[in-house]
Amino acid sequence: MKSVTRSLRILEAVAQHQPVTVGELTKLFGLPKSTVQRTLVTLAEAGWLRANRKDTTRWEIGARVLAVRPAALQGSSLFAAAREPMVRLRDAVNETIHLSVPDALDGMVVVDRVDCDHPVRTFHTIGDISPLHATAVGHVVLAHLPRRDVEELITAGLERFSDTTPVDPAELRAELDRVRTDGYAVNRNQFRPGVCAMAAAILDEDGTPLAAVAISMPDSRFDEQHAPKWGHLVADTAAEITQRRLGA
Incomplete structure (x- = not known):
């Protein structure tokens, strides 16, 4: 359940700060960069997030939300x-x-x-x-x-x-x-x-x-x-x- 809660909080943070980088989210949550990156990729694969088209190092929510x-x-x-x-x-x-x-x-x-x-x-x-x-x-x-x-x-x-x-x-x-x-x-x-x-x-x-x-x-x-x-x-x-x- 901790991973689910973490994913939802990261989703909310992306919605609030988009477009946002992995580094910015890492500082915000105090989590390892690899953990944040893995969560972002998982949410993107599920259709809830996407990489910003102009700067693919930044993340934003998708319309599917x-x-x-x-x-x-x-x-x-x-x-x-x-x-x-x-x-x-x-x-x-x-x-x-x-x-x-x-x-x-x-x-x-x-x-x-x-x-x-x-x-x-x-x-x-x-x-x-x-x-x-x-x-x-x-x-x-x-x-x-x-x-x-x-x-x-x-x-x-x-x-x-x-x-x-x-x-x-x-x-x-x-x-x-x-x-x-x-x-x-x-x-x-x-x-x-x-x-x-x-x-x-x-x-x-x-x-x-x-x-x-x-x-x-x-x-x-x-x-x-x-x-x-x-x-x-x-x-x-x-x-x-x-x-x-x-x-x-």
Whole structure:
């Protein structure tokens, strides 16, 4: 139990002081450097911590921490701004609506969901992680990131999940250009077979993508003719959440 308590305290310290080095944590807790390093690696392997992308000697919490207790989000500006527009979007299309946040370039983490009333519907568990290059929520985030980040993701390798997964770098770049033009992304079976989605990005004051809101549905209910209309609906919802969060 001592190791569990130590791990939780180190997790809390990282959250408070991030991005923080092993040396700083060692001084803070008075523990051997090897012990702190081992704990950090274990927490990172479990998905709770990650190395800072700009300085890999420093550690920070990952977005997955938000999945521990979704109710904790209720006091956040993102959750408060997103919930009502998500419910209205669900009522307008009667499909599952979900909110996801990026965990650096490692993936998108589902942090909230509003279900539809169809007996057959898509289901995203809070805390589910999906890849950026193979999802609508990932594409809208990538479309608003610096191009160097997109190239970093491409260099790391684009895993294929289905026949429609964009694994060719040129194809992915072209798709992101389309997202920038249209304001929303469409995913048809790119990650999970039989699952489609349309998504748009929620932005910070400087245009940084903080999250993405998506309409998700079974492929059997995906209607190509309705895609532009629903794409604009989800884009309008994302814009409203952005404005509400910024107090506009």
